[in-house]
Amino acid sequence: MKPESNDKMAELYQAVILDHNKYPRNFRKMSDYTCCHQGYNPLCGDRLDVYLKIGGDNETIEDISFEGEGCAIFKASASLMTEAVKGKKITEAQQMFEEFRHLLLKQLDPDRDSHHLGKLKVFSGIWQFPVRTKCASLAWHTMQAAMKGEAGQTKTE
Ligand code: ZN
Numbered sequence: 001m002k003p004e005s006n007d008k009m010a011e012l013y014q015a016v017i018l019d020h021n022k023y024p025r026n027f028r029k030m031s032d033y034t035c036c037h038q039g040y041n042p043l044c045g046d047r048l049d050v051y052l053k054i055g056g057d058n059e060t061i062e063d064i065s066f067e068g069e070g071c072a073i074f075k076a077s078a079s080l081m082t083e084a085v086k087g088k089k090i091t092e093a094q095q096m097f098e099e100f101r102h103l104l105l106k107q108l109d110p111d112r113d114s115h116h117l118g119k120l121k122v123f124s125g126i127w128q129f130p131v132r133t134k135c136a137s138l139a140w141h142t143m144q145a146a147m148k149g150e151a152g153q154t155k156t157e
Helices: 003-022 072-085 090-104 118-128 130-148
Strands: 035-041 046-054 061-069 153-155
Touching (some): 003 072, 072 118, 072 130, 130 153
Antiparallel strands (some): 035 046
C-alpha cells in the first residue's frame, strides 16, 4: 500500500471512531437483561455497565446495551461491540473477541487473517498506543464476564 492510501484509511477509521463516540449505539440501560456486569479501567478512568439478553436457547445474544463514561476510544469500542455481537451466537462473539484481542496486540493482519472483525478493523492502529488498548478492550472483557455470570467488577490490569 502507498503511504497515501494508508493515510486515507487512518482518516476513515478515525471518522468511524469519532462518530461512535459522539453517537454511541445501544447506549441505554436495559431492564429485561439476563446478565450484566461492570467494567473499570483505572489507567484512563473508563467505566461501564454491559447489559445482555441471552435467548431461551442459551446461545444467542438477543440484545445488548451499555451505559458508561470514558474516553472516545473506549466509548466507540463499546458501541461498535454492541453492534457487532447483537443477534449473534455467543460462540461467534467469543471468536470476534479473540480476533479483536490479536488485532490490538498486532498479532493479526486485519486484511488477511480476519474472519469476524468487520467494522472492528477501525482499531487496527491502536497497537501503536499500548495504553489505549485497555480502553479498546474494556467493553469486551466486561461482556465476557457478564456472559460467564461473574460477580463484581472487571478491571483492566
Ligand atoms: Zn480510555
